[in-house]
Amino acid sequence: MAESPRFQPVQPVRAYERIVEQVEDALARGDLAPGQRLPSERELVAQFAVSRSTVREALRVLESNGVVRSRPGDPNGPEILPFSSTALRKQLVRLARVDELTLAELIGFRMIMDGAAIQVASRLRTPAQLTELTDTLTAMRTAIDVDFAAFSEADLAFHDVIARISRNSLIETCNEVVRGVVLSLISNKIAHAPNSRALMLESLQHHTEVVDAIRDGDGTAAARIARQNMYDYYAGYVPEAEREALQALID
Amino acid sequence: MAESPRFQPVQPVRAYERIVEQVEDALARGDLAPGQRLPSERELVAQFAVSRSTVREALRVLESNGVVRSRPGDPNGPEILPFSSTALRKQLVRLARVDELTLAELIGFRMIMDGAAIQVASRLRTPAQLTELTDTLTAMRTAIDVDFAAFSEADLAFHDVIARISRNSLIETCNEVVRGVVLSLISNKIAHAPNSRALMLESLQHHTEVVDAIRDGDGTAAARIARQNMYDYYAGYVPEAEREALQALID
DNA sequence: CAGCTGTGACTGGTCTGACCAGTGGACTAG
DNA sequence: CTAGTCCACTGGTCAGACCAGTCACAGCTG
Numbered sequence: 001m002a003e004s005p006r007f008q009p010v011q012p013v014r015a016y017e018r019i020v021e022q023v024e025d026a027l028a029r030g031d032l033a034p035g036q037r038l039p040s041e042r043e044l045v046a047q048f049a050v051s052r053s054t055v056r057e058a059l060r061v062l063e064s065n066g067v068v069r070s071r072p073g074d075p076n077g078p079e080i081l082p083f084s085s086t087a088l089r090k091q092l093v094r095l096a097r098v099d100e101l102t103l104a105e106l107i108g109f110r111m112i113m114d115g116a117a118i119q120v121a122s123r124l125r126t127p128a129q130l131t132e133l134t135d136t137l138t139a140m141r142t143a144i145d146v147d148f149a150a151f152s153e154a155d156l157a158f159h160d161v162i163a164r165i166s167r168n169s170l171i172e173t174c175n176e177v178v179r180g181v182v183l184s185l186i187s188n189k190i191a192h193a194p195n196s197r198a199l200m201l202e203s204l205q206h207h208t209e210v211v212d213a214i215r216d217g218d219g220t221a222a223a224r225i226a227r228q229n230m231y232d233y234y235a236g237y238v239p240e241a242e243r244e245a246l247q248a249l250i251d
Numbered sequence: 252m253a254e255s256p257r258f259q260p261v262q263p264v265r266a267y268e269r270i271v272e273q274v275e276d277a278l279a280r281g282d283l284a285p286g287q288r289l290p291s292e293r294e295l296v297a298q299f300a301v302s303r304s305t306v307r308e309a310l311r312v313l314e315s316n317g318v319v320r321s322r323p324g325d326p327n328g329p330e331i332l333p334f335s336s337t338a339l340r341k342q343l344v345r346l347a348r349v350d351e352l353t354l355a356e357l358i359g360f361r362m363i364m365d366g367a368a369i370q371v372a373s374r375l376r377t378p379a380q381l382t383e384l385t386d387t388l389t390a391m392r393t394a395i396d397v398d399f400a401a402f403s404e405a406d407l408a409f410h411d412v413i414a415r416i417s418r419n420s421l422i423e424t425c426n427e428v429v430r431g432v433v434l435s436l437i438s439n440k441i442a443h444a445p446n447s448r449a450l451m452l453e454s455l456q457h458h459t460e461v462v463d464a465i466r467d468g469d470g471t472a473a474a475r476i477a478r479q480n481m482y483d484y485y486a487g488y489v490p491e492a493e494r495e496a497l498q499a500l501i502d
Numbered sequence: 503c504a505g506c507t508g509t510g511a512c513t514g515g516t517c518t519g520a521c522c523a524g525t526g527g528a529c530t531a532g
Numbered sequence: 533c534t535a536g537t538c539c540a541c542t543g544g545t546c547a548g549a550c551c552a553g554t555c556a557c558a559g560c561t562g
Contacts, residue, residue: 012544016311016545040514042513052546053307056514064311072552073512073513075513076555091339094338104419105418105420105421108421112363120499167493167496169352220502242418267516291542293541305517310543322524323523323524324524324526324543326541327526329543
């Protein structure tokens with residue numbers, strides 16, 4: 001033989017995988033859209049010509065991936081869900097536990113992403129978007145007197161506006177996911193919330209400085225301030241030995 | 252009643268979910284480690300006191316999440332897998348399709364992450380690590396004469412060293428995942444590989460400039476060069492209207 | 503007529519038991 | 533000690549059954 005073709009290792013394809021594949025392809029092609037319904041399990045049994053066990057295994061995988069949701073008794077069948085970052089977060093949490101991701105790595109990640117989003121935003125922002133930012137600042141200010149939860153919500157809204165301005169939803173999705181992981185790690189390790197009002201005031205001050213820098217159009221400064229703020233906020237939870245890598249992110 | 256406690260919406264917990272939960276908890280606690288084996292399905296039926304269907308649905312979910320792998324006939328039972336970014340990538344690909352993530356967003360993400368890693372690396376690098384970097388450069392140079400695949404491999408090794416120096420494996424994991432998504436998107440849309448040798452030479456030149464900047468300890472410059480290089484490399488695939496957001500990342 | 507209620511046809515969740523092709527370790531023959 | 537055979541066991545799939553829950557609708561009540 002002239003040349004042995006490079007063969008690929010082959011593993012058996014299970015029936016339920018073909019079903020998952022077909023559903024995901026239909027979703028990618030647009031034949032299936034969020035909000036639509038899948039036929040009932042027994043109907044799928046007929047369409048795919050397999051047993052109900054097989055259909056159910058496929059549905060369990062799709063459900064675990066956040067593609068569909070089944071509810072018993074629902075005559076409309078399983079529902080196609082809109083994308084949510086839940087599954088992404090789940091994988092990241094797993095990565096954090098199994099691969100021994102440190103808190104410092106997660107915070108460093110957020111410092112990078114948040115700083116970058118603000119840098120882009122200060123370049124691309126329109127005057128209207130700038131006032132939108134200042135509006136969220138006032139919303140944060142009033143939320144301080146209400147509740148810590150309300151303040152968190154206003155904070156989220158702020159970052160949401162930043163993400164919209166920077167025209168990169170991936171950044172914001174990652175930010176949100178990692179933020180959730182960080183919070184869960186911290187609340188697992190440390191019972192905190194000491195003097196939350198002072199924290200909120202400080203955070204508001206920081207955000208105000210960032211918006212000022214964005215107004216000036218100085219993206220580098222805005223990003224530096226944002227990273228510094230996040231460092232100040234979280235560094236207390238990070239072992240001293242790992243702080244150096246975070247400080248290196250600030251200049 | 253004095254104050255109505257805030258009730259949580261409740262959804263039924265299915266039996267297979269409890270099984271998944273128990274396995275993942277055992278993994279998080281360290282009672283189960285990659286390489287170990289789960290009991291066989293029929294043994295699990297006895298231990299969890301449920302039917303085989305239920306056990307199998309749990310195993311399908313775990314398998315879909317990259318936690319275990321079942322092989323028919325294996326008397327040792329399902330294998331606990333080490334973490335791999337495959338599941339993470341799967342979710343990201345889904346995000347890209349369903350949430351209409353643009354190529355520009357993905358590339359912007361990589362510009363940010365890669366630049367940040369290089370910035371940290373130029374601050375933290377030891378002399379030994381610096382020579383390690385130059386070593387990978389020479390490896391890339393020799394790989395050019397071999398194969399494009401070999402060059403890609405050397406390129407990956409370079410970024411691996413960067414990640415190690417910057418002490419943040421999350422950055423590198425995300426980089427790798429997004430890189431895979433970008434490549435799949437590009438190869439789907441464009442049949443390319445024109446004059447690959449010139450591309451490799453140019454890429455090598457860029458990497459050399461980055462290492463020079465790292466040697467000088469100028470993190471800002473190193474990061475800018477890296478981002479500029481990535482922009483040059485990918486901008487051709489991005490619609491002009493979306494390039495502005497990428498350019499804003501470069502300064 | 504509007505509004506409530508009871509009912510029944512369906513849903514998904516779980517179980518039982520069965521068959522098959524394939525695997526790998528133990529056992530045997532050399 | 534090695535090479536080959538064999539068989540207990542594995543996971544993949546199927547068929548059929550039961551249950552609790554949901555929802556649409558017919559029919560009743562005011």
